Amino acid sequence: MSTQKPATASVFGAVHLGYIIIETNRFADWRRFGTDAIGMHHDALSPDLMRFRLDDQECRFLLRRGPAEDVVTTGWHIDDHTAFEQIETRIRAHGVPLTPGTDEEAELRGVERLLRFPGPKGITQEIYTTPRVSTAPLRMLASGFVTGDSGMGHVAITSAKPTEIQGYFATVFDARLTDRIDETISGVKLKIRFLRVNERHHSIAVAATAGLPLDPIRTRVQHLNIQTTTLDDVAQSYQRVHELGFDMALSVGQHTNDRELSYYARTPSGFEWEVGWNPLVVDESTWEPSTHRGISVWGHLPVGRTIVDKLAQFRAGARSLTRSEDTVPALSGAGALSGAGTADVRVSAPHRRRGRA
Template sequence: MNATSVFGAVHLGHLVIETDRFADWRRFGTDAIGMHHDDLDTGLMRFRLDDRECRFLLRRGPAEDVVATGWHVDDHAAFEQIEARVRAHGVPVAEGTAEEAKQRGVERLLRFPGPKGITQEICTTPVRSAEPLDMLASGWVTGDAGMGHVAITSTRPALMHGYFDTVFDARLTDYIDETISGVKLKIRFLRVNERHHSLAIAAVRGLPIDPVRTRVQHLNIQAASLDDLARSYQRVHELGFDMALSVGQHTNDKELSYYARTPSGFEWEVGWNPIVIDESTWEPGTHQGISVWGHTPVGQTIIDRLDRFRLGVRSLAHPERTVPALSGAGIPDD
């Protein structure tokens, strides 16, 4: 690692979700997944996983999607280094207002454009809440690994990889090759700290457009115990929320998990016990298939959507939004 690298100082800190389905989201997040919930006003609410004031900020709007990814940066020096990188590439940077920072429970907030139209936010000095957690789960694994990961489908995976390498010094952890309904997917997993991955980028080949409506295919949070995973899985079923994939275990990070469908349509993975990367010994490899066992499709999943896109909408191709100035060069498309 060179002296100017910010690897290890960056952690997935919060996500901003835009939705008009507040009642459904409150029930999903609180009663099914088991997070702590706070109402800020009629147009804003938050979920907490730990002592930080905000992990998920939900605001009213039509997107029904994740609209911003928030990265906590350990110190002001690394924060300013990332800011300088983005500005040096001619990409506009906007300072968050005091109110926006307060909503996210942070001291400093900057935002700039990201791939697929997902705004990237960097922040420092999270505010710790004095209010005890009131949630069904016993806890969630955050800390140095950040709060989980985000998975994105892309027709331009090399550009997306280049972006996160340029901005955050992201490292390639490994690949998974998977074929679904005749469509070949190559999924690359990127890490910015000890978590196996904070970003998963699925390259969609053989399709003219991205088969997933939302910018984010799924997001992940890590349960503190196997009992928490099992109980939340049961609550999702009992409360009538759609399940996308049943409990299974991944080939690469060995995480046990399931995927539920959120009120906004993208998927929400609850996982438990993934491996932690040892930087001194880790070498990237390729795994065949996403699961060792389980993860059986339940109802309509990405498999169904891939079939529909293969057969019906080739005339609707449109370019994927990228940020060329930050997307680097020389990263193979594999």
């Protein structure tokens, strides 16, 4: 193991969710879902590769052919080479291997260079500094999506080891605890923790079943989120999802903590896809973590759930007891989440919101 000391300078604020890689054999369904239902720009690269764009960056979602039917990689845009090297140094100092991406891999992701390293739940993590900008005009049904300083949305995962996952993102990206939600769904108590790496309320959400060491979700991710620039985009894509026959997971509603108005569709690969609008933006000078009871102020009701669905989820949770969850131990114990010890006080003051493409 390396004897280097971890880099101590914080990289908080210099990290942004940049792209997602999904492995699937359901290309035709994913193309219809991404373009005709959600409203993103589509680029076909080959029979085994396609991309979706949200903005001028060449790639926001890379889909490659394979059996996983899941997210396999998250890519993080790092503002500058100094922050990039700080992250590289601290990962190496913890004895975790990094692998440079090949030129071909960088081209597929629309970046100049990248480094790859292991992440929780088997989701590979990649960092890059310079995204490539496309000159081709966007062809989208949506009017636009919010990316920029906030990154492109968030990733939500379920875990039997939430503390280790929180420690991982604190160690690697200096993630901060934004707030918590305690919820009971179908008699199961869930504890959800929301982590931010920049002004976006959260880029990572981690949910765990309180008191039970099981993971009720088959896929590595529970859902992905993207943010539209207008409320009309949410309403129109919600209607398209229904009309095109894709499954809806949760109806339109508004969250208690980030106040985002959204709905959840079920992707062709089985995990959920949240389309949202107008979440609050964290003001670092005043923010204090708090605990909310319940995920929604209103709405977000299950759509079409049957007893068969619930039994399938129970079986998935039971199977999780027999398999080990990878948390990358070398990176999961050293990081202390900023604000983790703050008393639970509900947020009551108004918060700054901003929507920027």
